[in-house]
Amino acid sequence: MNPYASPQAYRDSAVLTASPEQLVVMLYDGAVRFLRQAEVAMNEGAWLHSFEKLNRAEAILDELLATLNMDTGEIADRLQAIYIFCKKTLIEARIQRQGEKIAQVVALLSNLREAWAALAQQAAAVAPASA
Template sequence: MSITDPYQAYRQNQVQTLSQEKLVLMLYDGALRFCRQGLAAMEKKDYAGANGSLCRAQDILSELMVNLNRDVGEIADNLYKLYDFMYRHLVQANVKKSAVMVQEVMDLLQQLRDTWEEATRIYHSHDYRTRVGMNRQG
């Protein structure tokens, strides 16, 4: 299947060449954006629009769950449980048309996003190879 739209080809290439850290950040940003759109649609009583946006946020949470490396231990298991909770909470928010429930998920997503961004920044600001080498010599 070839991509004839140059913009679509550019976007696909951009996503495929992102680091894992940036891709996760992009997924968090997308989930937050769709939650905001869902809230805005709820306020306008556009329940079809709210449903569409919240389902897209749910899809992103599913993607995060499926691609989580559960072999790394307890942290991954807890993160999976948190993603699962947010997914189920959004389903209920969508059914009940509850802006409060959507906001609760957004608060959690924002905390995860900010933590992930900070952890990535810290990771990239240190040269761990040098530190390991120093520990061996010293």
């Protein structure tokens, strides 16, 4: 089998060629995907599977937190507060075993994802003109 035809090779290529804005969108996509899986598993009573997916989503939130440029001002401060709120809510979801709390975080991150996707699209439209 051609190693370049694998889904992993495609993902690797997409990550390596993505703009910073597109990378943030990809992180949101991953977090939302893992959170939806966690919510379904939790609602089915599959606690261990749910906790595993929550861990993966929380790792993405940690990455988003770690890569914030706090020198950029108010936007970074607000994003930091949102990410910390999301992590707190996911901890509560795990302890209380409430899928509804996961759904709250999914809704919040989905809104942020759409905003970043629009930003990435604008940046891509400007990039060719400046090259």
